Amino acid sequence: MTAINDVTTLETVGEVAVLTLNSPPVNALSAPVREGINNGIKQAMENDAVKAIVLICEGKTFIAGADITEFGKAPAGPSLFDALNMIEFASKPVIAAIHGTALGGGLEVALTCHYRVAVPSAKCGLPEVNLGLLPGAGGTQRLPRIVGPEKALEMVTSGSHVGAKKCLEMGLVDELTEEGKLRDGAIAFAKKIVAEKRPLKRVRDLSDKVEAARGKPEIFSEFRKANARKFRGFLAPEYNIQCIEAAVNLPFDEGIKVEQKLFRELVTGTQSAAQRHVFFAERQVWKLPDVPADTPTIPVNKVGIIGAGTMGGGIAMNFLNVGLPVTIVETKQEALDRGIATIRKNYENSAKKGRFSMEEVEKRMGLLTGSLEMEALADSDLVIEAVFENMDVKKQVFSKLDAIVKQGAILATNTSALNIDEIATAVKRPEAVIGLHFFSPANVMRLLEVVRADKTSKPVIATSMQLAKKIGKIAALVGVCPGFVGNRILAQRQREAQKLILEGAMPWDVDRVLYDFGLPMGPFAMSDLAGLDIGWSKEKSQGATIRDVLCEMDRRGQKTGAGFYDYDENRNAKPSPVVEKIILDFAQKKGINRRKISDDEILERCIYPMINEGAKILEEGKAIRSSDIDIVWINGYGFPVYRGGPMFYGDTVGADKVLAKMKEFQAQMGDDFKPAALLEKIVAEGKKFSDF
Numbered sequence: 001m002t003a004i005n006d007v008t009t010l011e012t013v014g015e016v017a018v019l020t021l022n023s024p025p026v027n028a029l030s031a032p033v034r035e036g037i038n039n040g041i042k043q044a045m046e047n048d049a050v051k052a053i054v055l056i057c058e059g060k061t062f063i064a065g066a067d068i069t070e071f072g073k074a075p076a077g078p079s080l081f082d083a084l085n086m087i088e089f090a091s092k093p094v095i096a097a098i099h100g101t102a103l104g105g106g107l108e109v110a111l112t113c114h115y116r117v118a119v120p121s122a123k124c125g126l127p128e129v130n131l132g133l134l135p136g137a138g139g140t141q142r143l144p145r146i147v148g149p150e151k152a153l154e155m156v157t158s159g160s161h162v163g164a165k166k167c168l169e170m171g172l173v174d175e176l177t178e179e180g181k182l183r184d185g186a187i188a189f190a191k192k193i194v195a196e197k198r199p200l201k202r203v204r205d206l207s208d209k210v211e212a213a214r215g216k217p218e219i220f221s222e223f224r225k226a227n228a229r230k231f232r233g234f235l236a237p238e239y240n241i242q243c244i245e246a247a248v249n250l251p252f253d254e255g256i257k258v259e260q261k262l263f264r265e266l267v268t269g270t271q272s273a274a275q276r277h278v279f280f281a282e283r284q285v286w287k288l289p290d291v292p293a294d295t296p297t298i299p300v301n302k303v304g305i306i307g308a309g310t311m312g313g314g315i316a317m318n319f320l321n322v323g324l325p326v327t328i329v330e331t332k333q334e335a336l337d338r339g340i341a342t343i344r345k346n347y348e349n350s351a352k353k354g355r356f357s358m359e360e361v362e363k364r365m366g367l368l369t370g371s372l373e374m375e376a377l378a379d380s381d382l383v384i385e386a387v388f389e390n391m392d393v394k395k396q397v398f399s400k401l402d403a404i405v406k407q408g409a410i411l412a413t414n415t416s417a418l419n420i421d422e423i424a425t426a427v428k429r430p431e432a433v434i435g436l437h438f439f440s441p442a443n444v445m446r447l448l449e450v451v452r453a454d455k456t457s458k459p460v461i462a463t464s465m466q467l468a469k470k471i472g473k474i475a476a477l478v479g480v481c482p483g484f485v486g487n488r489i490l491a492q493r494q495r496e497a498q499k500l501i502l503e504g505a506m507p508w509d510v511d512r513v514l515y516d517f518g519l520p521m522g523p524f525a526m527s528d529l530a531g532l533d534i535g536w537s538k539e540k541s542q543g544a545t546i547r548d549v550l551c552e553m554d555r556r557g558q559k560t561g562a563g564f565y566d567y568d569e570n571r572n573a574k575p576s577p578v579v580e581k582i583i584l585d586f587a588q589k590k591g592i593n594r595r596k597i598s599d600d601e602i603l604e605r606c607i608y609p610m611i612n613e614g615a616k617i618l619e620e621g622k623a624i625r626s627s628d629i630d631i632v633w634i635n636g637y638g639f640p641v642y643r644g645g646p647m648f649y650g651d652t653v654g655a656d657k658v659l660a661k662m663k664e665f666q667a668q669m670g671d672d673f674k675p676a677a678l679l680e681k682i683v684a685e686g687k688k689f690s691d692f
């Protein structure tokens, strides 16, 4: 066995050379890996005894793509294209032996090989789109030549990982080998190729599938139309489509040129930078500086939930979904029955949509027990309280739990606003108390804010994070403060949105600007959807806000057919002349001189105070790092991924620009815009939010 370099070895087994890459964690195509491929193939070519070459990887996976950390840095070592040419134009067959995942540049390497074998558990995909990119090493030109443009469009715009058996059916893989015996299987395959004198199969030379689609532009126009909503705001899906179009309409080498040009545009753009930031942020968020990975955890085999309302029921489903038994407690039989019936209905709907079988529905429901007695929670390992948001009620619940639930269990609250340190004073074991702030609908939304209180123990934190992963959430560890991270930042935007409509904008102006920015909907459309009367009561209403006035008029949102907007029978929103008049009258009564407000001002006034609040949160240590704040806002509030979250967006705009605007607004409108000390510091030191 010869070492080609630190990460590559070459071994000859009879007439087959085995080129092995070993670059943990995922054999990404870093400079040494590219060099290893390049020089390894070259050496194997120079050895006359070698008749075929197997390219295989050590560790948990085949090459998982380009090394994302290299993007934006000066190129070093042989280019990926040098390595790919070395493979594709080799005069001896090169066989890719795939296990784990062949992704992005990894699959592109495999596609330049003349044959591909894989173990049944392997997966292939071109997930570049999720990083705001397109496959830039020939993937968009080679893939449609094997699987046809329709399937290629699907794969490159979804980034999905396709299982080996499906790959075999599609022709992406030539043969499956026995699980765990990839090396032997690949060598045997190579020998067979040599013995049968099979020709070198170059994907670039295949033309039937792309030619069959030539002159059929509807393939692309229909695909664009069908996915318009999903792709809204993102550049990468459209660029990927254009590359597949080029594969269909242009000769291979011309298509490659289009791919390279569009790849360069994307990789140097802000969207891809943002999406790459999110990729790493999603992995960083689990790393807790003072709760190391080896912190002991508490086994959780039984979960208790108090409250069978929308929130409690949704939370319960998360645990039932992964096979954990749940006991749900309510005070009244009727409420309990209703809660359990809703869970069943949700599962049955999923089964009807084909997501799983009716047996699965019964299996999950079989894990659920209802009770009217809190005593039923005595042997739970984790209890989550999801009752009415009232401090006295919560403290009573916790004090009761303290007396009932076994020692060592975790006592969690789903509060979205109350002080968890205060809740913890109701028990004799404050170290067991933690916030698990689920977002509604709790069975759907990916975000979980794990809120550590002053006395929460490290095993309780570590267990909560581990459990979040188990139920498929992305969890951010945050500290106790009003609204925690997500809602505290939201409050800034809501305040400005309300002020803006009094000062001169209309709700639909604010909503349009934020929708165009990439949010799923603006604050007023959101209020209409949720119901304007959440937390509003007729008795206490004094007509002091626009909301009061609207609720008093029974304009309570979509459910009443009117709110900030008017709705038709299909719930389509229309700007409302009634609301316009209410706003104008209200402003006049308050003596506000309305003025024309630009779209830029709407955006800056809604978003910059959010960034500023994020800086305060960091300053106070309520979030571990700025990228955690981005994770919260992307997964809990639909902040556009292609902007990287509010803090990354702050870096994209420039902290200095954000600070200058905040100061300008502060001078005009007061201390709602007072810059955070950390924002001032970042600008003074020439740093970025992402440095914190």
Ligand code: 3H9
Pocket: 025, 026, 028, 061, 064, 065, 066, 067, 068, 069, 080, 101, 103, 104, 105, 106, 108, 127, 128, 131, 133, 134, 135, 136, 137, 139, 280, 283, 284
């Ligand atoms: C591309 O290929 C462009 C080309 O078309 C064109 C070129 C011209 N680079 O996810 P995990 C790190 S774009 C660098 O926790 P898992 C990751 O940060 C690329 N680092 O493991 C983590 O580090 P840490 C297209 C990478 O088992 C560690 O590896 N490819 C890369 O849950 C473990 O990762 C993709 O988009 C990388 N490419 O999942 C695939 N990938 O331990 C991206 C991972 O310090 N990767 N790291 O936190 C994945 O989807 C998953 O990592 C994978 C393993 C499924 C492979």
